[in-house]
Amino acid sequence: MAAGDPTRVQKVTDLILGAKRPIIVVGDGIYWSDGMAALQHFADLMQIPVNCRRTARGAVSELDPLSVPSALRGAMLAKADLIVLVGMRAGELESWFEAPDWPRGNVKYVQINETAQDLWYALPTEEMVVGASRIVIEQLTSYCIDGLGSKKIARDDWLAHLSNLREQNIANRAKLLAKFGGQTPIHTYELTDVLANVVDDDASIIYDSYSGSLYLTDAVRARFAGQILDAGPRVALGQGIGMSIGAAVARPGKQVVTLVGDGGMGIAAPDIETMIHYNLPATVVVLNNSSWGGNSLQGDDIHPNIDWSVGKNNRWDLAFQAFGAHGEFVEKSEDLAPAMRRAFESGKPAVVNVVADCDGVDYSQAWLRLKSGDMWSRGLDEIGPEIRRHFQVTPMNALRIMKTAGDNGTHIPLDFIAELTGNDEASLRQLADERSYSIPK
Template identity: 30%
Template sequence: MHTPPFSGSIAGHGGSQAVAVARHHGIDTMFTLSGGHVFPLYDAAVSPEPTVRLLDVRHEQTAVFAAEAVGKLTRRAGLAVVTAGPGVTNVVSGVATAHFNGSPLVVLGGRAPDGRWGQGLLQELDQPPLLAPITKRASTVHATDAIAAAVDDAFLLANGAHRGPVFLDVPMDRLYDQAQVDLGPRPAPADRSPDPGAVAEIARLIGEAERPLFVYGSDVWMDGAEQAALAVAEELGIPVVTNGQGRGVLPPGHPLLATRARGAAFGRADLVVVVGTPLDFRIGHGLFGGRDGAPLAKVVHVTDAPEQRAAHLTLAGAASGDLTAVLRGIGDAAKPASSVAAWRTELAGAAAAAAAGDAAALASDADPIHPARIYGELNRVLDDDAVVIGDGGDFVSYAGKYIEPKRPGNWLDPGPFGCLGTGMGYAIAARLSRPSSQVVALLGDGAAGFSLMDVDTLVRHKLPVVMVCGNNGIWGLEKAPMQLIYGYDVITELTPQTRYDEVVRALGGGGELVTDPGEIGPALRRAFDSGVPYMVNIATDPADVYPRKTMGV
């Protein structure tokens, strides 16, 4: 359910205006790093009584990643508040990540005072132009009595399809000034009903296809369409490949789940209906089919908003709007060909063969440790509602292959922007948003260097999470490609077996180094039982590089 526009009266300084509206939009936590330009926002959060939790981090980027992950997990925008100048510039990568992920997010920034603008003030910078290319809107509010409406608009825009980040900064003097504001009723969100003709055309294409395939992405979860997506796949008997937060729409072991047979599914399909994810590099830019001399597949793109439709290839069909309505419309109208039964059998066999082939790696006793063994052990201890966070390169690629979430929305990774350092922010948000669930952050040792200091934040705010570090002592995504291209590599080495676990312990958490594959399972159980932020730092074999058909270069 979308929160309606704010309506009512607010009296007080600019911070009071902003916080009252944020609370209306479901904000209960403000992620921030202390800065004088935004003190009125803190004052409004705690005075005359605490109404919004202040969760302070050690780097503004972590604040934005945490707020973004709140959006991913709750399907409602999170809030980050940062001070002016470097506080804002420090969040650019986090905002870009939310932009590429389609995550609802509001970032409120401080700004040098209007009253002396242009006189060389501390941290005087026109900030919205920096954020404009990676936000739905980036703007400045220059009047105290306009702050409430601007913040309301920011949340409505961030939460509206297609979701994304909104940036708003307020000059320091306007934030401290007082105002009385009365906001009346405002227009309701626009109708998102899909074009019936477009839905009927997709149904027709499904009826003509011999080997149709659904691809479900993150927007299936974000748009609240996961139940409709499962239902239409089961009603029509069409195999499904999932990615992003769409993972778990079909639970592990479901007979239609073809993610483990992804190569065969993408290579042999004659129609691919992509729902809720862009046709980007993660799914071959939408170039499906072509295996064994077959023609390229027809492609249908179903998106939550028209501007998200792929423009780089000719689509056989497309529909936009409320994804539940689109999927239900397809399910009501489509009548798959009888040949789909043989297609299901083919992909089920390929998936079973892939799973059987994985068994040896998942149980490997190799020394040094094979990364797959970690996931063989982790799968044994994960609950159905566990939130699994991936922050890394090769190590997290293995996780994407071997970890199958049992529920949608519970897999978090950096997404197509590929920004390392999301792990601690995502873990903070997951612990707050899912207080009774296991939270596991999977970190490559390279990624750990970006955000591990925010273990201090986990400790100070009493947020226990389990961190698993795949520590191979290299930049794996770079070392192998450089060797392939040049026959040598440079600046791809890290210190082997760096004691990241001791860093966590020094910051007040727990941890241990694991070098024996037989000790992985017991270490994970100790981590989950510890009740504190706990690092299981596992020394893995640098020679085990995640296999790719292309090296991404």
């Protein structure tokens, strides 16, 4: 592992010491360089909020006051005057570091990455440092200590802003749980909330559900790096069961749980037999919404002649009970937590088969973005109120829908996006200007 160029590291140090509202966003590089302790020490020393992505989630525990959960990242980035990217690679899931999600204007960017190829040259950047994440963070710590001397860093207003956002998010989640709780079928919001509150604090949690992962990511709180695993930079299905086998071998005696959609079960469920054969006590929670890739979200409204189901309420629990697994079948919300606890306490490979639903756009923005091109090709005259109701989203999410369509080669006019999403065109244009998002002509 290599250190960063001292001259460049000093320039980054000066930027950090001069910033009033800095934020650090870390990716996989901090995990693979074993830089978690160095990052925590630096964040504490400099009182800088930290957002952790992918395997780095939990590098700063998401219970820490300096942690920026994913639900709060956008609001923090919008107010930051310095954004330090550490071990982060650009990609579709990071919107290629582009507006409106990644602001421009008065904010400055720093990039730190292992190799020059990992830096993203399309992002206007004040300084770039090539080096291992941990070593560069240790260099910055040393340089900042020298630069501070006897002074102490105080960012009370900035940290108060983060604290207020966290309180608002907690209140909003409580409202959503009240809204979606107790439904039949069980809503995915409640399913993921229960799962997050039932698992042990040191459990390994694996994402493998196109719809469910959107809900689960904000429900769980990572306490250490590598606690939460996913499919990588591209959305995939079916990998969670194999990853559960690996996690159960790597962390014997610790809970391992994966949330798998029924589409993923159709691809990889037979691997549960391997789990059973070697008596690896991992728990597979099935989001059984009889839908392939979330396409039942708008059901007959958008796809009246296409069957996106993968079998109605398949009994995956019974199938693997026959092989020797512990099985649970859950249709009522009050049975969710007891069923999951029994599965964890069984000491066996387990399948918790939950008849669930995820209707509603609250956590389905990614899916809506994929459908925007379809809406544009149909035209507003064809898509009536029964379809448009699914696209009633916030102004920010309306711009995200527009950007995703453009990234995929479909340039949709702003007036169409405004009418589709129920937003005022002038307001969208104003927000785009504020977020330095250039509206395609």
